[in-house]
Every structure is written in C-alpha cells, then in structure tokens.
Amino acid sequence: SQTIHQWPATLVQPVGSPLSLECTVEGTSNPNLYWYRQAAGRGLQLLFYSVGIGQISSEVPQNLSASRPQDRQFILSSKKLLLSDSGFYLCACTPSGGGRWSTEAFFGQGTRLTVV
Amino acid sequence: AQKITQTQPGMFVQEKEAVTLDCTYDTSDPSYGLFWYKQPSSGEMIFLIYQGSYDQQNATEGRYSLNFQKARKSANLVISASQLGDSAMYFCAMREGTTSGTYKYIFGTGTRLKVLA
Numbered sequence: 592s593q594t595i596h597q598w599p600a601t602l603v604q605p606v607g608s609p610l611s612l613e614c615t616v617e618g619t620s621n622p623n624l625y626w627y628r629q630a631a632g633r634g635l636q637l638l639f640y641s642v643g644i645g646q647i648s649s650e651v652p653q654n655l656s657a658s659r660p661q662d663r664q665f666i667l668s669s670k671k672l673l674l675s676d677s678g679f680y681l682c683a684c685t686p687s688g689g690g691r692w693s694t695e696a697f698f699g700q701g702t703r704l705t706v707v
Numbered sequence: 708a709q710k711i712t713q714t715q716p717g718m719f720v721q722e723k724e725a726v727t728l729d730c731t732y733d734t735s736d737p738s739y740g741l742f743w744y745k746q747p748s749s750g751e752m753i754f755l756i757y758q759g760s761y762d763q764q765n766a767t768e769g770r771y772s773l774n775f776q777k778a779r780k781s782a783n784l785v786i787s788a789s790q791l792g793d794s795a796m797y798f799c800a801m802r803e804g805t806t807s808g809t810y811k812y813i814f815g816t817g818t819r820l821k822v823l824a
Contacts, residue, residue: 623809634713634816635798642809650811679750689810692740692759692802696812698752 593618595699597682603705610655610669612702614682617663621687624665625696626657629679641665677706710734711799713815720789721823727774728784728818730799736760740802741782742812743773747795755797758782789822796820 594617604610616622623642627635637650639657647657654673658666665682680703683696712731720726732741743755758766758773766773774783786793799815 625811627814635800635814637811637813640805640809640811642807646807648805648807681750681752683752683812685810692738693757694802695742695754695757696752696800696802697754701750703750 593622593684593686593697595682595684595697597680597699597702599702600700601703601705603707604672606674606706607671610667610672610676610704612667612680612682612704614665614667614699615663616665616684619663619684619686621662622684623687623689624659625683625685626665626667627681627683629681629701631678635681638667672706674706677704679703710803710813711801711815713799713818715818716816717819717821719821719823720786722791723788725785725787726789726820728786728797728799728820729781730783730815731779731781732799732801733780734801734803736803738804741773741775742800742802743771743782743784744798744800744814745793745795746798746817752798756784786820791822791824794820794822 596615625640626638641659655669681701682699710733739760741758745753756768756771758775770787772785796817796819798817800812
C-alpha cells in the first residue's frame, strides 16, 4: 500500500524567507500528486496537482510554486513567504491515471507552516 | 461558485445519538464521486465513505452512512451512535475530471463535530 512522507512536520519561517516543502510517495508508481492548503479553521484548498514528472497544474494564482523532479517526489516552494502563506499543507496522491471513481485521495501527515 | 457547500461550521451531538452533517455539491458532469473525510486534531485526513453518481443505493460503512439525494445534489453524512472519538472536523469532497484527463478532489469548508458525554 502507498505511504506518503511529508517533512518537516512543523515550520516557523520569517516573512520574506524562502520555502521548500517536500512530499515523497512509496508503494505506487506514476501517482497523481496534489498539494492542498488548509488555513486555520478553513477547508482544504487545492493548490497544485501533477500527473507526471515536470507536469504541474496550478489551481489558484499565488505566491507558491510546485515542482515534480522525480516520479514520486513533489515539492512546494516559495521565493518569499507572506504572512498569508501560513497554514497546514497537505500532500495527497492517487494511483496512476487516478484509479477508479471510487478511489479516494490518500493524504500525508501534513506540514504546519507559520510565517512570522 | 462553490462546488462543495457545507453549511454547518459546527455541530454538537450527545454521545450515542445520531447526527447528520450536510453537504451539497454542484456539477454538470454525469459522472462524479463523493467522499467524506474525518480530520482529528492531529491533522491527518481519514477517508470514511464514498458514493458514486451512478450508485443506486446509499453507501454505508459501519456507523457511517451517506444519504445521497441526486436530484437535490446533496450527500449528507449520517453518523449513528456517536462516540467521543468522533469529535473532529468532517470534510465533504467531490472527485471531478480535469481538462488534462486526470482527476482532482474539491473539498468543502468542513463541519466541526463535538460529541458531548
């Protein structure tokens, strides 16, 4: 079965500093990968998704970018963090091609980012 | 427009009672999937139950059932015999196709459930 590793678990960064959050997946090849952000007390907002190496789709314009340098690696980055980037960031995956309609998205443990 | 709407920011329920968490969705696709997730205070996302757009019967998984009313575009989660451990945030989500041929999952804003002893 698949396992998603996210690190770090918590992060406190000053405004204007760069950001790099990493997500790696085990137990499946060529997965679909997703980055979500959850602001305090809010729902999950889809930020980016990827169907393969180098293929990134952005859902909302923002201060963040994503990259997929390897099949099972998904990175969320920022050159200069804003206070509004604070939140809980979750990486998720589904099997290659998305699986069946009943296939749920499988989530990592998340990274709690506080920008100060 | 919101694709997934959860109108109850917070709910209270007495232990051992049943509770219904509301979810309405908006899509013009004939094929879609609806999911419910539980998020405890630890932050992990736990998949609870799935309902397909073509499923004739309401989905059930143990104490969880989904009241699917397709014409109303609603997919309410029913938790029977609530337990203290059910206290958490609950998210409704819809899986939909993308122009690039894959799928994405759109989530609602969630409902925070508190079970009272």
